[in-house]
Every structure is written in C-alpha cells, then in structure tokens.
Amino acid sequence: MKFITKYKHIVIENMDSKKATKLQLLNFKSISTRTFWITSIAFFLCFFSWFGIVPFMPDVVKDLGLTPEQKWNSIILAVSGTVFARLAIGKLCDKYGPRLCYTWMLMIGALPVILIGFVQTPEQFLICRLFIGFIGASFVITQVHTSIMFASNIVGTANATSAGWGNLGGGANRLGMPIIAAAVVSLGIAEAENAWRYSMIIAGITCFIMGIVYFFFTQDTPEGNFKELKERGELPTSKKDEIGFLEVLKDYRVWILFLIYAACFGMELTVYGTMDDYLQNxxxxxxxxxxxxxxxxxxxxxxxxxxxxxxGDMFGRLKGLRGRVIFLAVILAIEGIVLTTFSTATSLVVGMGFLIAFSLSVQMAEGATFSVVPFINKKAIGSISGIVGAGGNVGAFVAAMLLKSKSAVAESAAIASNSQLGEQAVKTAQMAASASAVSSGYFIIGGFVVLAGILALTIKFAPVAAETPELVLKADK
Incomplete structure (x- = not known):
C-alpha cells in the first residue's frame, strides 16, 4: 500500500501520473478536459433521447390509444431496462475501457430510439421504451471516464459536473423536443400529429453519430487506451478483474451507496417524471x-x-473520507425533509419554495454520492459505479410502483363514485384523487430518504483515510 500525502494545497503525485488535478474547462490540449466535454455531451444526448418521449405523451396516448395502465407501465419500463444495463456496463468498462463501451452503447442504443418513431401498437411502444432505457447506462460510463481522468483532489467535482450537465438532457428535452417537432412541421416534413415520431428518429440518429465521435476523439486513460496498456502489462489480467468484481459484491459499502443513490437519483427520476401531472392536479x-x-x-x-x-471534495480536504460521508448524510437528510414538507403543501407559493429546495438538495446528494464512490476500490471503479448507478433506477422503479398503486386505486374509486355525475365531474374527481395519492406517496418517499441519510453514516474507511485531512491515497494491490 502506497500513501501519498498532501500538505496544504501541495499534492505529491507519482511522476508518471497524468491525471488532471484541476478542472480547466477551456484547456482543450488536455486529454482529461477533452474527455470531460465529450463524455458530458454524450451523456446529455443519451438522457435527451431517453426521456425524449415525455413531452409528447399526450400525443402518444391519443395516437396509440394508451390506457392509463399502459401509460404508467411505460414510465416503469423506461427506468427498468436501465437497471440491467448499468449493472453490466460497469464491469464491461473495467474490462474493455469506457471508450469502446460508450461507442457501442451510443450506436446500439440509438436503434430503439429510432424505432419508436415507427411503432403502431401500445405493445410495440412499451417494448421500445424498455430498450431505450438501456442508454441510461451512459451515466455509469461518464462517471468511470471522469474518475479515470481526474485526480483525487478534484474527482468529486469533475464527476458531479459531468453528471449534472449530462442530466440536463433529461430536462432540456421538454423544451428541445417540441422545438424539433415544430421545425419538422414548419418544413413540411410531417403533419403535427406525427411530429413526435420524427423528433425521436432525429434524436436517435444524433446519438448514433455521437458514438462515432466518441470512438475517434477520446481515449480510455491519460496514459492511453486499455488495449495499449494491456499490451504493456500495465493492466491486471481478466482473472484478477473477476476477483476484484467478487470483492466489490462482498463490500457492504457498495450496497449502502446503492441504496443511497436510489434515495437521490431514483427519487429525482420519479418525482420529475410525475411532477407535471401532480402540479396540474x-x-x-x-x-x-x-x-x-x-x-x-x-x-x-x-x-x-x-x-x-x-x-464532497472540500469536506474531504478538511476531514478526510469521513468528511465526505458526513456531508453526504446531511444533504440526504435535508432532501428527505423538504420532500415530505412539499408533499403537504397546499399553497403554490409554499410548494414551489420547497420544490426548489428539493431540486437543489437531491442533485447535491447525487454529486456527493459520486464524490465517495471513487474511493471505495480504485481497482474496480467501473463495477462499483455500475452497481451504485443501478441503485438509482431500482429506486425509481420502486417509487414509481408505489405511486402507481396508490394513484390507480384512488382514481378507480373516484371514477366509480362519480360515474353518474357527468364527464367533467368524473375528471375533476379523478384529478383530485390522483393528487392526494401522489402526495401521500411523496411523503413516504421522503421518509425513506431520511433513513438513507442515517444509513450513510455506517460507511467506514481505514482510520488513516477516514479521519486524516488533506490525504490522497493510492493503492497498489
């Protein structure tokens, strides 16, 4: 075990290390900076395409005749496929490198995005949404690539920034997709009712092209690609990789982080995926x-x-790895408290205040989570990132199932009890029932997040790493 110590702001690195110690966004001569930008843009495009159908759901429901059950199932399937993809892609990144993994994921993942533009039945739509979810694994590759490219003193900030800017794709599509649809209509390419189809096809083609860009303009590590490093004997054998993966599976800290990411990113996916209807209702x-x-x-x-x-980086410099964990626990607790409070709000102004606080805290918790992940086991960053990343989608799946079950029961009861009062009365009662059910679901979810914050405090490191400020550890195993 090698220990390399940092006093004040001076880091003593191995002479052959080429990892960036600063996030210099305009230093395009640096392979770390170029990789940061390309992986962030790729991530943005994947999330843009993954949730690209959301702004068009009313049109899809009308075009394909989706039932409320099928609409909810499409939301659940969209996050379910990502679970398996994230679990697999992390191990593949450790074995083949993030460059090839991102290239193939972008090019293959673009196919269901394109194909959803051609669906004719609800079943075909649901299948495409399931497979489109696979591109959500882009998050894992992005975190692996930035973790490899940036040194310990800045890796939390680099990971969080690339992930945050990539996550923008999941919100920017609400503005970008309608613009693409409007352009398609104005150019006479399609009628308004079919514009959603062409918008998804365009998004898929863009992802495919980005896969080509990723292959030619990035490399796996500052020292070169995995293939070259293996030829020089600078990477462990596949047998050692397998042992490392088994060690990852046995590490309790990985599964705690799995639950923690379910409590932040998973809740963000679910809350934002249901928030449009909730605010209306x-x-x-x-x-x-x-x-x-x-x-x-x-x-x-x-x-x-x-x-x-x-x-996360700042508390690491002040209090060691334990400082990172404490900050993560605190921000998770804040996230849970503001979500439960938001769920009880009946005033729009008050509700917006707590929703802003939730947005800020949940996204900070995501960044704080991946300021801890790179320090669990540096020999298996991909595998750990994949498992933790999958936790986000498991959390989204469970939360969506909770909201679906509560909402479906409440809406069905409202429809049955008001069926004799006319269409408008039924619609009003259904909206009120849905809002009440989702509100109680948000309250339950907030309580789970607070518990996850308490659980975070059980993450332990070796004493010298956990407590010593200004310490950078590098392990040769």
Whole structure:
C-alpha cells in the first residue's frame, strides 16, 4: 500500500501520473478536459433521447390509444431496462475501457430510439421504451471516464459536473423536443400529429453519430487506451478483474451507496417524471406552465450537482473520507425533509419554495454520492459505479410502483363514485384523487430518504483515510 500525502494545497503525485488535478474547462490540449466535454455531451444526448418521449405523451396516448395502465407501465419500463444495463456496463468498462463501451452503447442504443418513431401498437411502444432505457447506462460510463481522468483532489467535482450537465438532457428535452417537432412541421416534413415520431428518429440518429465521435476523439486513460496498456502489462489480467468484481459484491459499502443513490437519483427520476401531472392536479396549473416549471428545476443540474461534488471534495480536504460521508448524510437528510414538507403543501407559493429546495438538495446528494464512490476500490471503479448507478433506477422503479398503486386505486374509486355525475365531474374527481395519492406517496418517499441519510453514516474507511485531512491515497494491490 502506497500513501501519498498532501500538505496544504501541495499534492505529491507519482511522476508518471497524468491525471488532471484541476478542472480547466477551456484547456482543450488536455486529454482529461477533452474527455470531460465529450463524455458530458454524450451523456446529455443519451438522457435527451431517453426521456425524449415525455413531452409528447399526450400525443402518444391519443395516437396509440394508451390506457392509463399502459401509460404508467411505460414510465416503469423506461427506468427498468436501465437497471440491467448499468449493472453490466460497469464491469464491461473495467474490462474493455469506457471508450469502446460508450461507442457501442451510443450506436446500439440509438436503434430503439429510432424505432419508436415507427411503432403502431401500445405493445410495440412499451417494448421500445424498455430498450431505450438501456442508454441510461451512459451515466455509469461518464462517471468511470471522469474518475479515470481526474485526480483525487478534484474527482468529486469533475464527476458531479459531468453528471449534472449530462442530466440536463433529461430536462432540456421538454423544451428541445417540441422545438424539433415544430421545425419538422414548419418544413413540411410531417403533419403535427406525427411530429413526435420524427423528433425521436432525429434524436436517435444524433446519438448514433455521437458514438462515432466518441470512438475517434477520446481515449480510455491519460496514459492511453486499455488495449495499449494491456499490451504493456500495465493492466491486471481478466482473472484478477473477476476477483476484484467478487470483492466489490462482498463490500457492504457498495450496497449502502446503492441504496443511497436510489434515495437521490431514483427519487429525482420519479418525482420529475410525475411532477407535471401532480402540479396540474394539485394546483390547477396548465400543462405548459407545469412543464416549464419542471424544466426549470431540471436545469438546476447546471450547478446543483457540481455543488454536491465540490462540497464532497472540500469536506474531504478538511476531514478526510469521513468528511465526505458526513456531508453526504446531511444533504440526504435535508432532501428527505423538504420532500415530505412539499408533499403537504397546499399553497403554490409554499410548494414551489420547497420544490426548489428539493431540486437543489437531491442533485447535491447525487454529486456527493459520486464524490465517495471513487474511493471505495480504485481497482474496480467501473463495477462499483455500475452497481451504485443501478441503485438509482431500482429506486425509481420502486417509487414509481408505489405511486402507481396508490394513484390507480384512488382514481378507480373516484371514477366509480362519480360515474353518474357527468364527464367533467368524473375528471375533476379523478384529478383530485390522483393528487392526494401522489402526495401521500411523496411523503413516504421522503421518509425513506431520511433513513438513507442515517444509513450513510455506517460507511467506514481505514482510520488513516477516514479521519486524516488533506490525504490522497493510492493503492497498489
């Protein structure tokens, strides 16, 4: 075990290390900076395509005749496929490198995005949404690549910033997709009712092209690609990789982080995926106004997730790895408290205040999580990132199932009890029932997040790493 110590702001690195110790966004001569930008843009495009259908759901429901059950199932399937993809892609990154993994994922993942533009039945739509979810694994590759490219003193900030800017794609599509659709219609390419199909096809083609860009303009590590490093004997054998993966599976800290990421990113996916309808049903907002509000909260990823990584790095410098864990626990607790409070709000102004606080805290918690992940086991960053990343989608799946079950029961009861009062009365009762059910679901979810914050405090490191400030560890195993 090698220990390399940092006093004040001086880091003594191995002479052959080429990892960036600063996040210099305009230093394009640096392979770390170029990789940061390309992986962030690729991540943005993947999330843009993954959730690209969301702004068009009313059109899809009308075009394909989706039932409420099928609509909810499409939301669940969209996050379910990502679980398996993230678990697999992390191990593949450790074995083949992030460059090839991202290239193939972008090019293959583009196919269901394109194909959804050609679906004719609800079943075909649901299948495409399942497979489109695979490109959500882009997050794992992005975190692996930035973890490899940046040194310990800045890795939390780099990870959080690339993830935050990539996450913007999941909100920017609410504005970008309608613009693409409007352009398609104005150019006479398609009628308005079919514009959603062409928008998804364009998004898929863009992802495919980005896969080509990724292959030619990035490399796996500052020292070169995995293939070259293996030829020089600078990477462990596949047998050692397998042992490392088994060690990852046995490490309790990985599974705690799995649950923690379920409590932050998973909750962000679910809350934002249901927030449009909730704001309309709870506060009587118009569809466009509610959508713009959700978009504005998603745009907080520009800075909020970076703040989480930055404070994770800062507390690491002050209090060692234990400092990173303490900050993560605190920000998770804040996230849970503001979500439960938001769920009880009946005033739009008060509700918006707590929703802003939730957006800020949940994104900071995501950044703080991946300021801890790179320090669990540096020999298996990909595998750990994949498992933790999958936790986010498992959390989204469980939360969506909770909200679906509560909402479906409440809406069915409202419809049955008001069926004799006319269509408008049924619709009003259904909206009120849905809002009440989702509100109680948010309250339960907030309580789970608080518990996850308490659980974070059980993450332990070796005493010298956990408690010593200004310490950078490098292990040769």
């Amino acid at each position: 709870r506060f009587g907002l118009s569809r466009s106004f509610a959508g713009n509000l959700v978009l504005s909260f998603a745009l907080m990823n520009i800075f909020a997730r970076t703040l989480g990584g930055y404070f």
